Amino acid sequence: MCGISGIISYNLSQDEIHLRLEQMGALQAHRGPDDKREAVYTFRSGFIGFGFRRLSILDLETGMQPIVSQQDQSAIICNGQVYNYLELKATAPEMGYSTKGDIEVALNMYRKHGLDFLNMLNGMYAGAIYDHINKKIILFRDRFGIKPLYYTEWENNFFFSSEIKSLLKGNMRPTQINRDRIETFFKYRYVPGTDTMFDGIKKLPPGSYLEYNLDSKKYEIKRYWDYKLDRIIPDMKLEEASEEFIRLFRDAVRIRMRSDVEVGTLLSGGIDSSAVSSEATVTKPDIRLFSISFNEDKYNELPLIEEFIKKNGNRFRLTRQHTGLCGSEMLKELPEIIKSIEEPISLGTILPTDQVCRMAGERVKVVLTGEGADEIFGGYRKFLLETAASVYHGLSIPEQKVIEEIYPELKSYMKIRSNNPVERYIQSESLFTGDELKELTGKDRLNDQFPIDATPYLSGNEHPLNAAIAMETRARLPDYVILRLDKLSMRHSLEARTPFLDYRLAEFAATLPVDFKVNPANNREKYICGNSFAMYSILDKETAFRKKQPFTIPMADWLSEPSRLPECIKEVMFGDMVKKQGIINPDILKRHISLLSKEDVGPNTLVSEADRIYAVIIFTLWYDLFFS
Structure with missing residues (x-):
């Protein structure tokens, strides 16, 4: 939806804060190309600055931020969407509203309920509230960390932003690598937790808020939501579970279709995006569908997509399909993609994700996706x-x-x-x-x-x-899977919405008997999803019970053909870039390259030499972009 920036300062002038907010916003113009605003508020010891870049999706006429309450002068900026804003607004008509959108509702819920308002919101959001009366700033982030929020302290000032580049520009601190997390990246392919690969730059954890006291200059971070998975209802009946699952799923899609601009979907060959796309046609029969194909047959899901649309023609007869081809030439886009993601993540799907988001962003402002189902319902x-x-x-x-x-x-x-x-x-x-x-x-x-x-x-x-799902949803989901979706969709001024990460669906999933999620004897994952989608005709049976194929790319095939690689990749693999940086051993990279093979490597391969080489490529290009 947008990009936000903020400064709490005890030594900068009002004009300097305004200038820095403008500079921070300029670096997030892709997150909000439609409008911008900066506001500076005075408190006893200094100034508070809020900056906002807007991607106009809801309440096009009156939804600009920051929004300030006329009753108590509290103010809010927020990146994302509160999907249940209409229902919440109906509970507090007495609060007074100057806009028709969702973020003023969130502010009024805070004014009425205090920090308990966070338990009422259903959506994806990362925002800040200036509580004028109680002299504090509240930073908050949605339950699964769908929207990012970074912060840092420097020279007696506190800064926060939706993106790291903006934060580095605003606080003027020297940009240094976080050397304590180099091994973390190479072991896990990303940096989980509150640290980033930038020294001194932190992430606000998912499901948490940061409360900053303007008088004491101190803050504390607390969790307002934990995904608790020790609540299985063992005697639950499958038919009853399927009925409740479908009720929640349909409502999750319905409220995510709320928009004043056109909404599309990202459609792969898996059941998750297929079900989301199918249900979205109920609200918008002529919805646009965006998909990516590959030349390599074992990675190409386009035939499955076309077969699915044909079999479910009654739902898809009015839809408009857009497809793109992802080939090895996409590797030349890696530097710009890495710059947009900002944190190094060794994930091959950043290439097709960027391509499909580019294609969608040229036609719509909002898409629904299938992310989250694998993590919540056991799809891996x-x-x-x-x-x-x-x-x-x-x-x-x-x-x-x-x-x-x-x-x-x-x-x-x-x-x-x-x-x-x-x-x-x-x-x-x-x-x-x-x-x-x-x-x-x-x-x-x-x-x-x-x-x-x-x-x-x-x-x-x-x-x-x-226990494994709890680990997955706390670490890999926000800091790897969703990070790449947010940064690459917003790179193309596109908002990506994830119905499967509706917290009501997740909390329901926590109560399911294990065999409703996975059945190892039958090699079935996400059983409740496929069974329910087939039972309620959201998907045809063949699609609903199709074995999962990981959405990945033919990296081993591409890296095995050096003559076709772009110069930026050749420089890492065969040039002096790794040696000049002096962080990793170039001889070890050469050894992995010598072992590279595309034989016996496919979509289901968990770790290959190509994966290890790709991690080195990602890290080296990232370091070159931000530190060389």
Whole structure:
């Protein structure tokens, strides 16, 4: 929806704050190309500055921010959408409204209910409230961290922003790499938790708020929501569960279709985006569908998409389909994509995601996507593997043999499987081993521990599957999966909405018996989703029960053809860039390149030499962009 910036200062002048807000906003123009505004407020010891860049989607005429209450002079800026604003507004008609949009409703909920207002919001948001009466600033972020919010302190001032580049510009601090997180990145492919790869730049955690006291100059961060997965209802009936799932899913899509501009969907070959697109046609029969294809058959989902649309023609007969081709030439876009994401994340799908967002952004301002279903309902193979491991010793010998055939990696996993759910999750995520990291970085002692602040609420009573889901939704979902969706959609001035991350759906999923999510014996993931979509004719049965194929790219194929690589990639793999930076060992990179092969590598391959090389490429290009 937009980009926000803020400054709390005790030594800068009002004019200087205004200038810095303008500069911070200019670096976020892609997040809000339609309008901009800066406002500076005075308090006893200094000034507060709020900056806003707007992507106009809802309440086109009166929805500009910051919004200031005429009753008590409290003010708000917020990036994102509060989808249930109409329902909330109906509960407090006496508060008085000068706009027709959602963010003033959020401000009035705070004015009426205090910090409890955060439990009332259903949406994706990261914002700030200036509480004039109580002399404090409240920063807040949605439950799953769909919208980003960064902050830092420098020279007796406090700064926050939707993006890191804006923050670096506003606070004028020297840009330095966070060397404590280099091994973290290479082990997990991203940096989970509150740290970033920029020294001194922090992320406000998902489901949290930061309360800054203007008198004491101190702040504290508290969680207002934890995803608790120890609440299974064991005697739940599948038919009743499917009915409730569909009710919540339909409403999640319905309220995310609220917009004063055109809405489309991102459609892949998976059941999640297919179901979202199908349900969206109920509200908008002529909705635009945006998809990406590949030349390599085993990665190309376009035939599945076309087959799905044909089989469900009654729902899709008026839709408009737009497709693009993602080939190895997209690798030349990596530097600009990395600059937009700002944090290094070694995720191949940033390439097709950027391409489909570019295509959609040229035609609409809003899209619905299928992100979140795999994390909430257990859609990844690692969840099946974890569940299989948890029941293995209770099976008969014939049943164990069946499970071993389905999961050839099960025995080796069980040999190292920790009793600690946090350690188990880490074991499944490692890109490089400890010894490999020492060789790559040249360090004898590693700082590669999983950050404590990226671990979720765990009571100890969770089923192993739900413990893994808790880890996934607290770390990888916000800091890897959704980070790339937000930054790349907003790079093209496009708002991406995620119905499966409606907190009501997530809290319902927490009560489901494990076998409603995954069944390792039948190799079925997200069972409740497929079963319900078929039962209620949102999807045809073949699509609903289609085996999941990871949405990824043919990286091994592309990197195995050096002559077709763009110069920026050649410079990393075969030039002097890695050596000049002096952070990782170029000889170790050369060894991985010598082992590179596209044989026996496909969409289901978890870790390959191409993945390791790609991580080095991402990191090296990122370092070159921000520090060289």
